[in-house]
Every structure is written in structure tokens, then in C-alpha cells.
Amino acid sequence: MSLESGTGNFHLCSARSYALAMHDFDFDLLVLGAGSGGVAASRRAAALGARVGLIEAGRVGGTCVLRGCVPKKLLVYGSHFRDDLEDAAGFGWSIPSASLDWSKLVAAKDREVNRLNGVYLKMLADSGVHLFFGWGRLIDAHTVEIRGEGGSQRLTARYLLIATGSSPIRPAIPGADLGITSDEALSLPGLPRRAVIVGGGYIGVEFAGIFSRAGVEVSQVLRCDNILRGFDEELRAAYASEQRARGIALHPNQTILAVEPTTDGGAQVLQVRLADGTHLLTDLVLFATGRRPNTTDLGLAEAGVALRGAPDRPSAIIVTPESRTSVENIYAIGDCTDRLNLTPVAIAEGRAVAATLFGGQPTAIDHHNVATAVFGAPPLASVGLSEEQARARYGEVDVYVSRFRPMKHTLSGRDTRTLIKLIAERGSGRVLGCHMLGTDAPEIIQALAVAIRCGATKAQFDATIALHPTAAEEFVLLREPRKPTPAHS
Ligand code: FAD
Numbered sequence: 214m215s216l217e218s219g220t221g222n223f224h225l226c227s228a229r230s231y232a233l234a235m236h237d238f239d240f241d242l243l244v245l246g247a248g249s250g251g252v253a254a255s256r257r258a259a260a261l262g263a264r265v266g267l268i269e270a271g272r273v274g275g276t277c278v279l280r281g282c283v284p285k286k287l288l289v290y291g292s293h294f295r296d297d298l299e300d301a302a303g304f305g306w307s308i309p310s311a312s313l314d315w316s317k318l319v320a321a322k323d324r325e326v327n328r329l330n331g332v333y334l335k336m337l338a339d340s341g342v343h344l345f346f347g348w349g350r351l352i353d354a355h356t357v358e359i360r361g362e363g364g365s366q367r368l369t370a371r372y373l374l375i376a377t378g379s380s381p382i383r384p385a386i387p388g389a390d391l392g393i394t395s396d397e398a399l400s401l402p403g404l405p406r407r408a409v410i411v412g413g414g415y416i417g418v419e420f421a422g423i424f425s426r427a428g429v430e431v432s433q434v435l436r437c438d439n440i441l442r443g444f445d446e447e448l449r450a451a452y453a454s455e456q457r458a459r460g461i462a463l464h465p466n467q468t469i470l471a472v473e474p475t476t477d478g479g480a481q482v483l484q485v486r487l488a489d490g491t492h493l494l495t496d497l498v499l500f501a502t503g504r505r506p507n508t509t510d511l512g513l514a515e516a517g518v519a520l521r522g523a524p525d526r527p528s529a530i531i532v533t534p535e536s537r538t539s540v541e542n543i544y545a546i547g548d549c550t551d552r553l554n555l556t557p558v559a560i561a562e563g564r565a566v567a568a569t570l571f572g573g574q575p576t577a578i579d580h581h582n583v584a585t586a587v588f589g590a591p592p593l594a595s596v597g598l599s600e601e602q603a604r605a606r607y608g609e610v611d612v613y614v615s616r617f618r619p620m621k622h623t624l625s626g627r628d629t630r631t632l633i634k635l636i637a638e639r640g641s642g643r644v645l646g647c648h649m650l651g652t653d654a655p656e657i658i659q660a661l662a663v664a665i666r667c668g669a670t671k672a673q674f675d676a677t678i679a680l681h682p683t684a685a686e687e688f689v690l691l692r693e694p695r696k697p698t699p700a701h702s
């Protein structure tokens with residue numbers, strides 16, 4: 214990678230930036246990492262008149278655009294056609310044969326990712342952000358060294374912002390290097406016949422959906438009792454049933470001991486050894502076992518930036534609600550702070566830092582009631598508290614549940630149920646959480662997040678006239694709370 218600069222123009226945009234320029238710094242703000250958070254913070258700060266330098270070690274766009282949300286969602290769309298084609302038969306369509314050319318899907322996905330990378334570069338240039346390619350490392354609280362193929366250079370700034378993201382973790386077991394992570398899974402040249410996915414979080418469930426719809430035999434190894442720990446228990450249980458119904462073999466309460474090369478009918482394959490003495494033969498192992506904040510080799514300790522975790526294994530950067538680190542002029546946002554590792558959160562945190570430093574508006578991000586979705590098969594989405602969290606915090610709550618066969622599948626014949634759930638505070642009726650497992654759940658829950666943010670009550674949901682016929686209307690047609698079971702009374 215070459216060390217280059219000047220992709221953006223150098224502007225002194227306002228009286229405020231002129232005032233800041235009176236200090237002896239090259240920039241008002243230097244940002245490490247041109248991912249979701251870093252790009253958002255840079256553009257907003259530049260719009261507020263700050264002189265901004267942005268340093269990127271790889272390509273502009275970060276995890277979301279290059280190795281996360283965007284390519285993942287394109288593969289979700291691509292694999293979903295299997296369901297659509299199967300469902301079409303019940304509506305009279307006859308589709309003699311259909312097959313997926315995975316390499317064509319990956320190539321189309323790559324073209325879109327490259328297009329977005331270009332859009333990001335143009336946006337940064339247009340906003341006057343000065344872009345540098347290379348590895349950024351703090352020398353002190355105001356100085357960053359950028360190392361690239363062309364050499365190194367040092368830049369100074371009044372404020373520094375760390376937005377270096379996170380990287381996938383592989384478990385420390387023999388043969389871990391024989392498996393892949395989501396980085397590689399998004400660009401597989403071809404599809405395996407069988408895949409073992411280790412981990413039942415967002416990435417594990419999303420790839421189980423992509424692979425199974427693409428025709429891969431999927432086994433998912435979980436170290437706890439079920440997928441998606443932390444989500445509403447009823448949705449987790451319903452999700453596991455849906456997974457099993459589509460042929461995904463779940464292996465709960467299992468510890469993976471090793472991955473070993475072996476042969477199967479003369480072919481080179483992998484053997485996944487489990488702690489209960491059994492093993493799984495597979496063509497591919499995907500480790501979806503969490504991510505680690507990118508906080509090493511950044512010179513953070515030298516600059517005095519405090520990290521969570523043991524001294525020999527530091528992890529996330531500790532920040533205040535305004536994203537300030539233990540050093541007055543150094544801020545950190547996004548996955549490297551390990552608060553809520555989602556793209557819109559990193560963007561909101563980045564813009565908040567710009568408003569705090571250059572907009573005269575100290576801004577903290579409220580991490581409550583952030584909607585989130587798992588784009589599996591089917592998708593799940595949630596906003597607010599799960600039933601378990603609501604009971605722990607508020608004691609008595611009213612829980613409304615509806616589980617139904619979606620209208621589309623009365624004709625398609627697909628054996629699937631949509632689950633929707635609403636949790637309200639008893640007495641005030643304030644809606645504390647909305648959850649959905651089923652088609653369009655992410656689209657529906659995003660809209661309901663506005664209602665929850667506004668403090669809507671169950672009575673206001675009831676007073677909303679339904680939009681018929683939709684799945685979303687069920688959220689305003691929930692009449693009777695579920696009778697408390699002994700466990701809940
Ligand atoms: P990143 O976007 O990772 O950006 C960090 C940047 O810093 C990178 O470009 C990196 O190269 C650069 N960098 C690191 N160190 C240095 C250095 N020393 N010098 C210079 N540059 C450096 N979130 C959602 O909201 N919805 C989704 O559907 C979703 N799907 C996902 C799917 C997958 C497979 C993955 C892995 C993640 C997904 N996420 C999703 C999470 C989301 O991608 C991240 O939360 C988000 O990208 C974090 O943004 P960030 O700015 O903190 O870091």
C-alpha cells in the first residue's frame with residue numbers, strides 16, 4: 214500500500230477553523246480509521262469548519278462496507294432466491310430448474326463494494342478531509358506517525374480520534390488456522406458441500422442462513438444452550454425451531470477441541486473434534502466466535518490512553534459518554550470502544566464527537582433502545598428490553614405475543630411461523646420492547662423504534678388503526694396480555 218495524501222482538498226472553511234489554526238498543529242482533528250465511525254466524524258467535523266486529517270491502513274469504508282453489513286446483506290439477498298423460487302410453486306409458477314452460480318454472486322457483490330468504496334473516496338474529497346494511507350500510531354497525545362510503503366511521516370493535531378474498529382477472533386485450539394472467519398466467508402470462491410459454523414451470535418446465525426439457503430449442509434456448534442444469547446428467550450427458542458426446520462443441525466452445549474485435516478472417501482476434508490467425544494466431518498469451518506477491538510500497536514499506552522482488560526491482554530478503549538478517553542484531547546468511537554458494535558452506533562458516536570469538539574454542543578449518545586437485527590433465515594429484529602430484562606428491571610410487566618402463519622405461506626405451503634412480541638410496563642403501559650422473528654422483521658422494527666424512542670404506550674399502539682393486510686399490523690392488534698405462568702408470577 215502506498216503512502217499517499219491529497220485525495221481530499223485542504224480547506225480553511227470558516228472563521229472558527231482560522232482561529233483553531235492559530236495553534237501550532239497540522240490539523241484540528243486527526244482520525245485513525247476510515248470506517249463507519251471515522252468517516253462520519255471526519256465529514257461532520259470538516260463541515261463544522263475543522264481541518265481534518267483521516268488515516269486509513271487499508272481501504273476506505275471499513276468493516277461495514279468492505280467486510281460486514283453491505284457484502285453480508287447482498288449475500289443474504291442472493292441466497293434468499295432459493296426460498297422465493299420454492300414459494301413460487303404454490304402461486305402457480307413452474308420453474309423447471311434453477312441453480313446458484315456462487316462465483317457470479319460474489320463477483321457482483323465485489324463490484325458493488327468497489328463502487329461504494331469509490332463513493333466514500335469522493336465524499337471525503339468533496340468534504341475537504343485530507344486522507345492519508347498507512348498505519349497510524351500515536352507518538353504522544355498530539356502526534357501520530359503514519360507508516361506506509363512509501364515511508365513514514367508525523368502529523369500533529371489538537372484532537373485525536375481513534376476509530377480503528379475490531380477484528381474476528383479464532384478460538385485458541387489446535388487447527389484454528391484451518392478454519393476461516395467472516396472476512397474470508399464473504400469472498401469464498403466456491404461453496405462447500407458441508408460447513409461447520411462455530412458460534413451462535415449474529416455472524417454465525419447470518420451465515421447459517423446464507424449457506425443453508427445456498428444449498429450447503431450446515432452444522433452449528435454452540436458453547437451454550439442456544440443461539441443468540443442476550444436476545445429474548447422466547448424468540449431464541451422459536452428461532453432454533455426455524456433453524457432445525459430448514460435443516461441446520463444445532464449442536465448446543467458443545468466445546469470444540471480441535472480442527473484436524475483428514476480424508477473422507479479419498480477427499481481432503483476437515484474433522485471438528487468436540488468435547489463429548491464426537492466429531493463432525495466437514496469441508497469448511499467458519500469461526501464466528503466474536504470480535505476483538507483493534508487496540509494493539511496504536512501507541513495507546515505510550516500516549517496514556519486507558520484500556521479495559523488485563524495489562525497483558527488489553528482490549529477496548531475506556532471512554533466517557535461523550536467518547537473521551539482517559540487523555541483529555543483523545544477521543545475513541547465505534548467497535549474499538551466495544552459499547553454497542555453496530556454501524557449506525559459508530560456513525561452516531563462519530564458525529565457526536567464532531568459536535569462536541571467543533572459544534573459547541575457536548576453530545577453523548579444514548580445506547581438504549583437501539584434497534585438491531587439478525588439477517589438470518591428468517592430474520593429477527595428487536596428494540597428495547599427483552600421479557601427477561603424487562604422483568605429484572607421493572608418487576609411486573611405485561612407481555613403480548615402473537616405467533617401466526619404468514620398469509621404468503623398459506624399458498625406457498627412453507628412451514629414457518631412469524632413471532633411478534635411486545636412488552637409493556639404494568640400501570641403506565643409504556644412499551645419497553647418490541648421483538649419480531651419473521652419476514653420483514655428488520656423493516657418493521659426500525660419503524661417501531663421511533664415509537665419506543667418517543668415513549669409510546671400500549672394504549673397508543675391500540676389506538677393506531679391497522680394497515681391491512683400486513684404482518685406489521687399485528688403490533689397494533691395485540692389485545693390480551695399473556696397470562697402469567699408460575700415462573701413469571
Ligand atoms: P470499522 O468500520 O471496522 O473501521 C475501522 C477502520 O480502521 C478500518 O478501515 C481499519 O482498516 C482502520 N484501521 C485500523 N487500525 C488502523 C491504524 N492503526 N491506522 C489506520 N487505520 C486503521 N453492523 C450493523 O449495524 N448491521 C449489520 O448488518 C452488520 N453486519 C455485520 C456483518 C459482519 C460480517 C461484521 C463483521 C460486522 C457487521 N456489523 C454490522 C458491525 C459493523 O460492521 C461494525 O460495528 C462497524 O463497521 C464498526 O465501525 P467502526 O468505524 O468502529 O470500525
Ligand code: NDP
Nearest residue numbers: 384412413414415416417436437442501502503554586587
Ligand atoms: P457475537 O458476540 O454476536 O457472537 C459470538 C458467538 O461465538 C457467541 O455465540 C459465543 O457464545 C460464541 N463464542 C465465543 N467464543 C467462543 C469459543 N471460544 N468457542 C465457541 N464459541 C464461542 O459475535 P459475532 O462474531 O457473531 O459478531 C461480532 C459482532 O459484530 C456482533 O456482536 C455485532 O455487534 C456485530 N455484528 C452485527 C450484525 C448485525 O447488526 N446484523 C451482523 C454481524 C455482526 P456465547 O453466546 O456462549 O458467548
